Structure formats: C-alpha cells, structure tokens
Amino acid sequence: MTKQEKLVTRTRGQGTQTVYATLRREILSMTLRPDSHLDEVRLSERFGMSRTPIREALLRLAADGLVTTLPNRNTVVAGIDYAALPHYFEALTLMYRVTTRGAAMRKGAEGMESILACQRAFVEAVDAQNALAMIEANREFHVAIAIRAGNPYFTSLFMRLLDEGRRIIRLYYSTFDDRLPRKYVDEHEEMIEAIRVSDVERADQLAKAHSKQIIGQIQEFIARDADKSMELTDF
Numbered sequence: 001m002t003k004q005e006k007l008v009t010r011t012r013g014q015g016t017q018t019v020y021a022t023l024r025r026e027i028l029s030m031t032l033r034p035d036s037h038l039d040e041v042r043l044s045e046r047f048g049m050s051r052t053p054i055r056e057a058l059l060r061l062a063a064d065g066l067v068t069t070l071p072n073r074n075t076v077v078a079g080i081d082y083a084a085l086p087h088y089f090e091a092l093t094l095m096y097r098v099t100t101r102g103a104a105m106r107k108g109a110e111g112m113e114s115i116l117a118c119q120r121a122f123v124e125a126v127d128a129q130n131a132l133a134m135i136e137a138n139r140e141f142h143v144a145i146a147i148r149a150g151n152p153y154f155t156s157l158f159m160r161l162l163d164e165g166r167r168i169i170r171l172y173y174s175t176f177d178d179r180l181p182r183k184y185v186d187e188h189e190e191m192i193e194a195i196r197v198s199d200v201e202r203a204d205q206l207a208k209a210h211s212k213q214i215i216g217q218i219q220e221f222i223a224r225d226a227d228k229s230m231e232l233t234d235f
Contacts, residue, residue: 015049019057022047027066027077028166029132030174034079038067065164080167082222088165093211095158097204099142102149103195104203111148112196118144119188126180131173134180135166141188145195172214175221184213 023043026032043054058075061067068078103111118141125133139162146155162169173180187210194203 013053015047015053016056016060019043019047019049019054020060023057023061024064024066025132027061028135028170030167030170032077034077034167036077038075038077040075085168085218085222088161088168089211089215091157092161092165093208093215095146095154095161096142096207096211099146099149099151099154099158100191100195100207101200101204102151102154103145104198104200106148106150106195107198111144112192114144115141115148115192115195119192122188123185126185129178131170131178134173134178135169138169139163139166145191148195168218169214171221172218175217187213 023032023038032038038058040051040054040058044051047054058067058069062069062075066078067075069075103115118137122134122137122141125137139159142162143155143159146158149155187206191203191206191210194206
C-alpha cells in the first residue's frame with residue numbers, strides 16, 4: 001500500500017469513527033427516535049463526507065443492534081420491542097442477582113478496585129447529570145461485578161443484556177429528568193459492601209431490589225406514555 005493509500009484509509013477510518021460515535025450517541029440519547037429513517041445521502045451532506053464512511057458507520061451500528069437495514073435497502077434506527085420487555089426484564093433480573101451473588105461468594109480483594117473505580121465514575125456522572133455517562137459507568141460497574149464473580153458465560157450474557165437495554169435505561173434516567181436520586185447511588189455502595197464482606201444473601205437481596213426498582217420505574221414510564229398516546233388518539 002502506498003503512502004497516499006494509507007492516508008486515504010486512515011482518513012476514511014477517522015470519518016467512519018466520527019459518524020459512528022455521533023449517531024450512536026444520538027440513538028442512545030433518543031435524539032434519533034426508534035424507526036427514524038437514516039438516509040445515506042443526507043448523512044453524507046451532514047458530515048461532509050463521501051457515502052463510503054457513512055455506509056461503514058451504519059454497518060457498525062447494525063452490528064451493535066442500533067440500526068436495521070430493511071429489504072428495500074433503507075436503514076432505520078432499530079425499534080424497541082416493548083412486547084418482549086417482560087422476557088428481557090426477567091433475564092436482566094437474573095443476571096443482576098447471579099453476578100452480584102457470585103461476586104460476594106469470592107473471597108479477597110480481587111476485582112474490588114475495578115468495581116470501586118466504576119462506582120466513582122458513576123457518582124461523577126450522576127453529579128454532572130450526564131445520562132449517557134451514567135449509562136456507560138453503570139454498565140461498567142455491573143460488568144466489573146460480573147468479572148469478579150468469575151463466570152465468563154454470565155459476564156458475556158450480562159454485557160449483551162446491558163448493551164441491548166441501553167435505550168431502555170435511558171428512559172429510566174429520563175423519568176428523573178436525569179437527576180438520579182442519591183439513594184440509588186447508595187444502592188451501589190450497599191452492594192459493594194455486601195460483596196466486600198462476602199454477605200452472599202444480602203448481596204442477592206440488594207441486587208433483586210435494585211433490579212425491581214429499575215424495572216418498576218421503566219414500566220410506569222411506558223404505561224404513562226401509552227396513556228398519553230391514547231388520550232391524543234381519542235382527542
């Protein structure tokens with residue numbers, strides 16, 4: 001590969017990363033709503049790039065499950081399957097419990113510093129009222145707990161669930177107008193302490209309650225939003 005070809009490849013790669021990161025942020029923040037149309041030509045004009053890096057960015061987003069390519073080759077922001085949420089919530093609760101319980105069963109300090117670092121990042125995001133940073137830090141916090149628990153299959157599944165549910169978690173934070181009450185930060189602290197002292201049953205109870213609160217808040221938000229839609233339709 002010539003020097004010029006390397007330069008073109010690197011420039012295109014940087015362009016792809018810029019488009020990918022921007023659209024990913026807009027999708028996760030719900031700025032780009034589910035089922036929104038993503039037109040390559042308009043995106044090319046918006047970012048001032050050729051369609052090649054745009055197409056590559058959309059492929060990466062598709063691999064993340066954030067966009068869908070339709071049979072007519074149009075690309076849209078992936079929808080949220082609300083009908084499947086009960087199954088999702090069931091799996092999520094199980095992973096919260098089994099990983100937190102597993103982490104408490106481990107003796108010693110292995111993995112604790114990583115958990116504490118993730119919690120510090122989460123607290124900073126909450127204080128800054130930065131919902132996207134909260135989502136990222138919360139994910140890393142629970143992944144760190146799963147890693148300490150030591151079952152790579154559980155860790156892999158939990159990571160997949162947390163990634164699939166990013167927009168659902170975004171709805172959760174929006175119910176608080178991105179001002180997450182301190183008591184939910186303290187829940188993390190309590191989980192850390194239960195893990196540290198190897199109180200397995202306490203860790204399990206806290207994880208179960210943590211999951212129940214999140215799911216309940218999301219369900220209430222969705223129900224309220226559905227009621228508003230019905231009122232508008234009736235009107």
